[in-house]
Amino acid sequence: MDTTTAEPTPAEAQPTTYMTEAPEVSGRHTPISGRARTLALVSLLLASTMELIDVTIVNVALPTIERSLNASASMLQWVVAAYPLAFGIALIAGARLGDRFGRKRLFIAGLVGFTVASAACGFAGNIELLVAFRAIQGIAAAAMVPQVLTSIQVMYAPAERGKAMGIFSGLAGLASVAGPILGAVLTDVSGWRAVFLVNVPVGVIALAAALRFIPESRSEHPAPINIRSVLILAVGLLGVLYPLTMGHELGWPTWTFAVMAGGLAVLAVFLRSQRRVESGGGEPLVTTSLYAGRGFRGATLVGSLLFIVCAGYFLSTTLYLQVGLGWSVLKAGLVNVPFAITATIGAGTGAAVLLAKMGRQVLLMGAVIMAAGLGLLGIVVADATTTTSFWVFAGAFAVVGLGFGFMVSSIAPLALGKVQGRHAGSASGLFNTSTQLANAVGAAAIGTLFFQVASAQESRVPVELFRPAYLVVLVVAAVLLGFVALATRLIPADAHEFGDQG
Known part of the structure; x- marks a missing residue:
């Protein structure tokens, strides 16, 4: 990517890395403004939202896929895992290629690949092809996603960039919860193939706008692509991500920990x-x-820390509602609508209004509100039964969503707001890769905790099995949000002021 932005995932100064000048792209900002710039932004946001939704939309369709393609449990695991594994491993290389060969060019190539692979997934005739096309989706996304943040930095002067970045981050957070909702509705109405085919019209619209409006840019001093470094990084990331992604389903055999340790060692040597x-x-x-x-x-x-919390929270919430309370996929998806609404409100308000006035304090406020929402949810869960109304959960989910929205829309501008243009590709790749690792760690660690607590219960009644497990997860998530609140102090108090100095 290219200079100062961030994405809904984690990552981000040393005097040579951070500065208050505009991005380094052919010596100046790309000349684009008005309606053309707005349509270019719409294209970027459509593509990134489509990709983020695709991470989770497939989960709710797995039972239908199993019946339709006669898939084994291990192959279903690969339908889920192939995408994030390929995506996480290829991200940094994708960001660097954009710096060298042109961000628009890489974005369009990734968007076309993602759209075609989505169509291929939708028409896959067997489970093996579906897994292969999911991996291709991940590689295409790794070419596309890093260019989004870079292009936003290129198109907007520093004083304007925070709002555009906030919109991007807010949509990214919303997409994380919209995936299960949309997946549930599409699967219920049209079957599992619709969760992939829905990407095709969205991709075509985004492509039309991208070809016409997104300006081309590349780093003025692109770094060479060292194939040996790319391969070593890929081996290290695969060693960490594979066991984290598949460990629980495999029962955490000893070799998963050995592979993870080996991956960490490779990454340490690489760094x-x-x-x-x-x-x-x-x-x-x-x-x-x-x-x-x-x-x-x-x-x-x-x-x-936030995305570790969120990965564990979303996973355990889905399991509690569907398995513990016995809710249908559609009902469990729709109960997240209050979260989605308030997350959108929080993201928009946080990015467009509060960030400029409060800076890093927006993150602190969001962490406190989200933790309070988890507390309210714990009170509801303690007394909930299979007959408890859908609406009893709505208030707590709304408070959690509001806090999440405040945080997710503000991390990006604070993280990448002063990154030099020549380091944009690395910054984008590191930011996205950190998110993938955090999500994998959260799902693995908190998911394992959830199942360990559930398996320790004497009762075999689902709601009595999963209630204590979910309550433990809520407590752990609230504690981690306390660490998030403390960690906000590590961000400079003036990190949000880069806009008036460009």
Whole structure:
């Protein structure tokens, strides 16, 4: 990506990395404004929202896919896992390729690939093809997604960038909960193939706008792509992401921990080599000096903790509602509508109004509100039975969503607001990769905790099995949000003021 933005996931100053100038793209901002710039932004947002929804939309369709394609449990796991694995491994390379060959070019290539792969998923005749096309979707997304933030930075001057970034982050947060809702509705009405085919018209609209309105840009001093570094990074990320993604379903055999430890060791060696290349005046694949900047480092930590919380929260909520309370897929999806509404309100207000006035305090406020919502939800869950009304949960979900919205829309601008244009590709890749890792860690760790507590219960009644497990998850999530609140202090108090200095 290219200079100062962030995405709904975590990642982010050292004097050489952060600055208050405009992005470095052919020596100036790309000349675009007015209606053309708005339509370019719409294209970028459509593509990124489509991709983010695709991460979770497939989950609710799995039982239908199982029956339709006669799929085994292990192949269903791969339908879910193939996408984030391919996406996470290819992200940093995708960001760097955009810097070198043109962000618009990579965005369009990724968008076309994603749309075609979505259609292929929708028409897949067997489970093996579906898994293969899901992996292709992930690779295409890795080419497309990093260019979104970079292009926003290029199109908007610093004083305008915060609002555009806030809209992006807010939509990203909304997409995380919209996926299960949309997936439930589409599967219920049209069958599982619709959860993939819905991407085709959206992709075509985004492509038409992108071809016409998005300006081309590339780094003025693109770094070379070191294939050896790309492969080593891919091996390390695969070693960490694979066991985190598949561990629970496999029962956490010993080898999963060994592979994870090996992946972490490879990543540690890789980062040391990147630091050595950078200190020697070379151009590393990953610019480790980004973490010397307080804004990038602090917002990365805050975002990582938030997405660990959210991954575990969304997973355990779905399991509690569907398995514990016995709700249908559609009902369990629609109960998240209050969350989606208030998250949208919080994201819009936080990015457009509060961030400029409060800076990092928006994150603190959001963490407190979200934790309070989890407390309210715990009170509801403690007395809930299979006959408890849908509406009893609505208020608590709405409060959780409001706090989430305030946070998710503000992390991006605070994290990447002062990244130099020449480091934009690395910053974007690191930010997105951190999100993938945080989501995987959250789902694995908190998901495992959920099932461990459930399996320790003596009762075999689903609601009595899953109630204590869900309550434990809510407590852990609230505690982690306390750490989020503390971590906001690591972000500079003036991190939101970069806009008036460009």
